[in-house]
Amino acid sequence: MTKLTLERNIQQNTFHLSDKTLTALTDIMYEQKVEAGSYLFWEGDQADKLFYIKEGHVKMTKATSDGKEYILNMFSNGDLFGELSSFMNIKYAYNAQVMKDSVIGVIQQKDLEIILWQQGEIAVEFLKWTSLLNQITQSKLRDLTFHGKLGALCSTLIRMANSYGEKIQKEFGLRKK
Template structure:
């Protein structure tokens, strides 16, 4: 599974890195595979939360729709990530949707099977709790940045997270290996594309970013960190 580097990829961390090779094998033994076509849903808001998904290939976007019909992107999961949550009862349901942004292959783990290995293997239970704690910490930190530091702070925080998830170190700066439009960025912070346009224009004037043929290059990570009062969270928390 992934690890951070300082020369090629800025970071290749997956949220399953909290599991040891031995305990992750328990999960792999439970999985059965499913293909999810691009733009199809893995699950939708209010579906039963009775299984987990291991993303073997592709990309999954987790979204929540507000009362005005505007979509907020909560997470973007990559190959190697574990998706979902363990319901506290058989009636638990998802409060968000998961959509494939490209063709995916996922491993599906039923809750009843997951509960069995939690009961049988204490080391797995500890690592699973650590995974859940990390996912909750990611969510808390994202909402903290949005609530405390406004749209500018939220955008700066999002660019840092994107750098940690997709950044490649180059002499010019940190190049995001995946293309993100201003609309994509707006969905990640719950604002309009026009607002993102204005903020990025200011960032460019301030020398913090370069945008070349739609590719974002971060030239001043310190500028972004200052704007969102960065707390230098660990790499497993500071990700998109």
């Protein structure tokens, strides 16, 4: 398996992880090539893996009882996502669909737990990573709950401009994540 490119930027949800942590994660992941339209997991599957996008795009969705699909998140190169059941029998509460042909690093829960037990500094970084993702999710829910759809849209656009915006002459544009 090839090593991860350790170049990171603020667009990736792993931007704050150290080279040591990313290298440790690389050492325990296996590579999987996944075709566009495929699913990494479905709602209700056992949550026992994390996924690192080496190349590609994945969308996280939730379907309603009447068949509507809501996009909860979009992930791309350098992003890490998934849930771990640890000591509970947790199932995924959403689907993860590959949007274009992708190369995904898969990290098994049992392998990650060994590293977290053995290397405290990696465990602390991992805890910070999970806290970051939790804060992002809470912000989205807060905006929708307290500011309605229009307020949530405005907040999302502001957050995207702050995170992914680039000045193009006198205007701002958004880079595709």
